[in-house]
Amino acid sequence: MKTTVGDWTESFLGTRNLPRRVRDKLLHEARVVSYKQGQQVFGPDNIPDSLMFLHAGRIRVSQSSDAGREIVLYRVEAGESCVLTTACMLSEEAYNAEGIAETDVTAITLPKTSFDRLAAEEDSFRGFVFSAYSRRLIDLLRVVDDVAFGRMDVRLAERLLALGEGHSEIQATHQALANELGTAREVVSRILNDFQKRGLILQTRGRITLQNKPQLERLADSA
Amino acid sequence: MKTTVGDWTESFLGTRNLPRRVRDKLLHEARVVSYKQGQQVFGPDNIPDSLMFLHAGRIRVSQSSDAGREIVLYRVEAGESCVLTTACMLSEEAYNAEGIAETDVTAITLPKTSFDRLAAEEDSFRGFVFSAYSRRLIDLLRVVDDVAFGRMDVRLAERLLALGEGHSEIQATHQALANELGTAREVVSRILNDFQKRGLILQTRGRITLQNKPQLERLADSA
DNA sequence: TGCTCTTCAGTGACAATGTCACCCAACGCA
DNA sequence: TGCGTTGGGTGACATTGTCACTGAAGAGCA
CATH class of the missing domain: 1.10.10.10 (Winged helix-like DNA-binding domain superfamily/Winged helix DNA-binding domain)
Incomplete structure (x- = not known):
């Protein structure tokens, strides 16, 4: 069952207060992707070159050690964006975090050029992205606190x-x-x-x- | 000895490839702030309402536990931006990270409105901010890895x-x-x-x- | 020089957590 | 029914965190 981009206009990012105009722009340039439960969405050997917005499902982002231990950093829920991938796009640093589809997942991806243009043109989109980054930073602060002191x-x-x-x-x-x-x-x-x-x-x-x-x-x- | 904003035009963010026009805009709306070594730049009880760019000196960002233990998250060097403060501006979450001036520090702060406008108008400024966020995310990944598995x-x-x-x-x-x-x-x-x-x-x-x-x-x- | 005070470091006992090498039990399946 | 896979239990030991001390090194001062 194939979902086309158009079908989403009503539901996607509905809770995010993005104006209709912005959503339309966004969806116009987006590609739909989907993953089965358990599939890897991104990882050290699989760095995407576009920004991802989650439409449905949940992604678990975790980091693993050489010894095979693992820790969950945070989860990306529907309506949120996965900024870690963009972070890794920008800085070429090695990292060993990976995202696993915890349920079946559908998302839209935005090529870097579209992302840049939207960020330039639309205040609300830019705010959305900044706040996505912020949320993850705060999430990670919490993880550090737990692991170091809990x-x-x-x-x-x-x-x-x-x-x-x-x-x-x-x-x-x-x-x-x-x-x-x-x-x-x-x-x-x-x-x-x-x-x-x-x-x-x-x-x-x-x-x-x-x-x-x-x-x-x-x-x-x-x- | 008072430094005026104008004096910096040549030196500030010189390594960041921001075009002169952007730097000029930035400096035009900025305020200069400075801290003595050891002074708290921001903290749980001291959340700034503007974005900070470090001109000279170094800030140590650390998190502390209720029991009095402490861990360093990262350091902000000259030419970098301290995005954690903005993260906390956005999300109202409680957090317990603080920034301490490790040396004498001078920085410029940009009010939120100016920040928004610059981010809208100037691609290079926006890129700078995104990459600052990314860098910190990566830094924190490293800390988590160290603490959890090292x-x-x-x-x-x-x-x-x-x-x-x-x-x-x-x-x-x-x-x-x-x-x-x-x-x-x-x-x-x-x-x-x-x-x-x-x-x-x-x-x-x-x-x-x-x-x-x-x-x-x-x-x-x-x- | 000696005295005192503060800061820094050392120590032993114990608790919490991580690691290793096993064993055993429960379940799925032929 | 037997068998292989997976989930869980256990004891011994290493590492790390906590607590309650002790003592040593330096600063300041009479």
Whole structure:
């Protein structure tokens, strides 16, 4: 099922307060791209030459170490832009972050020349891009703070609560949680076992049930 | 000794390839500010409402934890712009990064309205700002990588080599080094004592002498 | 010279986290 | 039913962070 650019005009960036004129311009020059869940959107060996705006789905941006450990930097949600790619376009530095489609994803990409022109002509577009950069900077500040100063049990409790928002069942392996937090599976296992002994959660293979959210929240807030 | 804006036209941003016309525009609307060494340029309680371009000196941007630990995120050198302040202007999020003048500093600040207009009118200015954002993003990626995956002895060796570039004498307390790396003084002391036992350095109070740079480099490269 | 005060560094014990080398259990599938 | 794959458990050890001290080095001053 092919989606054409035109179909989006109503929905894309609707929440971003971009005037209709800007959206039309943007969509006029854009190309549609889509990725299947699990596919790599960008990475060290796959640097795109255009700016990407996410229409639907979610991209997980993470960084991995030589030793095979991994940490999630942030997630790009529908309506947001993925500025890291442009950052890497500009500075030729090596980096080892990659973006993975966490769900099926559709996005539009804007060639660099179109991007430049839009940024020149449209205040709102420019503001959108600047604020996208800012958001990511702030996100990364948070990650640095967590990793440098945070306790692992606190961070894990936070993630569990985030993943269990609205319900109490979480589908995630210990390894996956470790990759979120930039730690090792064994560490996650230890802490989860401790949580279970304390009655905060229940575990079965690949699934965690939050038994006592209030206390988990107290733990998470004791940052 | 007061410096007027006009005096800078030749020197400011000279290396950035901004056309003369752009520099003139920029300087026309700018205000000069200066800070003494050690003074706080910005911080959680001190969010500027304008964009800053550094003319001379160096600013250390660091983040600190509630427990009093601290980590250096990056440094802003002459000719660069400090985008973190603008990031925080845009997103109202709380953050706990601060900028300290590491040397005496002179800079120009551009009010938000002037910034917007320049960004609209001048391609080269816009490019400059985008690339400043990119640089910081990349810097932060590096910090995350170091903190999440790096070994402390390796990181410390790196810092020592950076600080001892060109000579071999470093003036720094263990506490100061700990604040660079986001760790505790005791940890730095332990590692430095180990370095000394291995003949890599010599220590006296507040001073470190690099005795064996090649081996330190091997250590630093074994990241 | 000696005294005092402040800053800087050293130490040992312990807790938290990361690493390694395993083992075992649960599940999917033929 | 057996088998291979994946997820998880465990103990030993290394590294790093925390705490509560101690002592040493320098600055200033009588």
